[in-house]
Amino acid sequence: MATLTSAGLGSGLPVNSIISQLMDIERQPLTKLQTKSTEAQAKISAIGSLQSALSSFQARVLSLSSASAYKSVQGSLGDSAIGTVSTAVTAQAGSYTLAVKQLAQSQKLKSDVFTSVNSPVGTGKLTIQFGTYKSGDNSFTVNGDKGAFTVDVNSTNNTLTGLRDAINAKKAGVTATIVNDGSGYRLLLSSTDSGSANSLRVQVEDDDGNATDTSGLSRFAYDPTATKNLSQTQAAQDAKFTLDGIEITKPTNTVSDVLQGVTLTLQKISTLDSGGNPVSTSLNVSRDTSGVKKSVQDFVDAYNEFAKAADSLSFYNQEDKSSGVLNGDYVIRTMQSTIRGTLNQALGGGSHFQSLGAVGISFDAKGKMTLDAGKLQTALNERPDDVASLFAVNGVASDARVSYISSSAATSTGSFAINVTQPATRGALSGLAVAGSAFDIVADQNDMLMVAVDGASSGQVKLTPGNYASPAALAAEIQSKVNGDPSLKKAGASVTVTYNADTMKFEMTSNKYGSASSVQITSTGPTAETTYGFRVAQMGTGKDVEGTINGETAKGSGQTLTGAGAAEGLQLNVTGDTAGSYGTVAFSRGFASKLDTTLNSLMSDKGLLKSRLNALNQDIKNIASQSTSLNRRLEDIEKRYRAQFTALDVQIATMNSTSSYLGQQLSMLNNLASNNK
Template identity: 30%
Template sequence: MSSLDPITMATQLATYDVQPFQMRYQMQADKYQSQITALGKVEAALREFRTAVTNMNSSSSNIIKNSANVSQDGFLSATANASALTGSYQIFVEQVATAHQMKTDMPADLDATTEIPATGTLDFTINGETVTIDLATVSADAGGTATMADLVSAINNDPNNPGVNATLVRSNGQTHFMLSSTETGVENTINVSATGTNAAWFEDAFTNSTDISTPQDAVIWLGGQGGLKLESSSNTFTGVIDGVDITVSKAQTAGEQPLTLNIGPDQEATKEQVNVFIDAYNTLMSTMDEYTGIGGEDQARGVLASDPTLRSIESQLTSIVRGEYNGMRLSEVGIEIDRSGKMTLDATKFEEAQKNNSAALEAMFNGDGNLLDSIDTMVDPFLKSTTGLFKTRKDSLQQNISRIDDKQATLERKYDMAYSRYLAQFTQMNTLMTQMNQTMSMFG
């Protein structure tokens, strides 16, 4: 009579006791985890779709793109947003805006280590803002001697600096103390004075300063010289023409012909915007289709088939994109949805809509409460970081996995108890068999 291996027998029987439960629990956990993963994929696609919508539905970016072209390069550039109206404008650039730069009349032997007065103040005023530098606090070392280099640092790093940069410039073996306005235009002229220093050379240096660059405003003429004169402290004219920003970079010579600025629809850029919208929509729908398929002979059932969250998204989004906005539908401007739910663009039809009624097309997409607003409003409850429906669904599935983990832990305890019981039984049986074999051997 052969002996038994108690450990092997106990392991096998204890495993048989719990194995069916382990397999069922693992299948459930895998199912929940695959659903969490799939929901994460759909959520990411929905966020990308929302980002695409947001990027073309802001104060600075619309679905409709306009272009601004200048007849001659080098003098000005322009940008046109969706509200810009088609038109042609004559513009003459008389002068560009410049910043104020001045050189102070410091001694010829000035350098970065030249000591400055330890008392008095240095006052700067630019565009109505004034800052006072207390010379007693300029030294980099408390109680030490302050130098020109320390003064440059104190001016540039003052938290209340109204817009002036101080610099030490070296030329032909001489160091010059210069001040420059950080902004262009006459209103940003630097006014500076030193008082109470008991050092005439220092105070006179600012009194007898020399302009290196005189501040001036940019000046342009709409309609050519003699037309409408426009001035700006910066080189950018915003809103002079509705929806158009003009930036000048070089002045023309008196008597030259004005430049021609043409504003019109940019069909390629607009079509590119529309294609971004279409691609993001199709990516979202195909991602949902991937996980919600009912399956068939050659295809497995999707892990989120019949999922209420995804059914709600698809139903609401389909209703929105098939709806009417500003008296128009997407299908009327060449954006169709085929039988499979894929969105396509009829470029010719869309270009005709943009050419014939650009304002209405823009209003359909970007008008208050219209298409893009409606999409943003619809997706918001799904994507909230703390109370969004995706987070709620994933949290619920994660709780299911946690409960299964608890069941698995209970099952492991059941296994350990069964193993101990079987091990004791087979150990006792093995002992009896060994004793019987010994007794039988006594009888030959």
């Protein structure tokens, strides 16, 4: 019997078609799994788009998180050629008149001509000081706020180029340049800072023994009251202007201490009228709310975009029975309720505004966020600090001596009482009483002082010998030389030196506050026991501010108080100098901060979205595993079907063969019977 090579040949049945139909029925569970996998993939994609919408919304939220943005002001000048105006958040709105009479400028001095930039200049020392020269009485008063500095000139740098580089290397307020004027090379010295108090005095210790002639290093000597071996090409002068008729003089053309929070940069003298008087122009300072309004509107728009994205993924249409990919998914419901819950809750924290509705933000009947621009503008005009607290993390102090610095995640919202038991102080010391109407500094007797300021030690501070007409002039000399010491400048340490007429004592005070602030006299002389009352071992140390925030003892560091308990992490700057109550600080975490925290929680690695994505990805893995097992089972089922139908085919083929044989035999018998007749 022949072997069958194709299903159905023996039986004539459509075996492949039958098996295919049977396998279609068997594969129905696999089709359902594939449908579930496709749905899970679609949900993963939908949640991805939801995350994108949330991220865009969060970006708008963060644009509202800076408290300073709500206090922005802008300034303008009627005549923009006069100068420019910039403003800080502390500026107050107002209108003024401005007239500029004189611009500030720095002093410039030039040397005589040298034949080459490598011409020798001599050796010795240059000591440069800043001060005010008055031609009326031919006097030079040292500017104590500007440190003096000394330049050593030796065999390594005793050329015009070397001297220039040595002066510039000090970076101490004087710029040296070499100018070729056609006849030769000159050294040009320019005070970095403008103003009459920044005139220059250049004193020389010339190694040739003569500090005033025009030979050697003394060619660079310049004392406006005596030796003038340098020539002045530009005098130092102050800026002079009037504001609302008030005469004002400032050392620089950039003026930031006339109107609070307003910086004027003067660029041109005002036009004169027919009488020779400067014509005034307007100066306007107004609150700038345009940026905040745009940020709030962007916030509203971003929320509505997010809500629209969420609706497109979760809708259900009753008429055509269509629905979004995430319809009925708990992730949408939970997310929407969490965000709406954050937006609808009261702010707390003692803020004046407690809800978004107070500044014009609300929801309509369809859940769309809306903005009443007029209501927001009114709030920004009347209470900008409170609008800042409504949106941003912010602290508002009731006392001008207290300002909010920062907070931590542990700081609770609320209104905290501030009480100071010890104001911050600076390290200070007083010398012995020194009386007199004239004060002399004598070389190699009482012209040296060494100090330690805020932990940094000075080198030898050499005072300029001479007769000082007043104790204030001598105090300025001491302050200038101490603050000019390189070691102290490098450490950022400086002092203020004054003379107390009541006690007749010179006083030295560190410019830093707190326990890290200190002043100590480490050496005097060289032959005198004191240098105008200052004696060795005198020392003064400052104190950190001490007090309570919300009744809890706060930690003080300099002028900074850091709270504990409910106010943990709250940092405040306290500038007062008396003990007592300093009002309250209302601390709040605005809606921008709260919403940012909510959104971070939703999108974090352990948040709602990530958890849902993890669950969907796990579902896909489980479906893939089930599909693999089911495919293997289907392969076995198909093999079984084919084996069964092959056996049936063989049996039918055998029966057909037997039937054919029997038919042939019967036909032969019938033929034999017919022949025998």
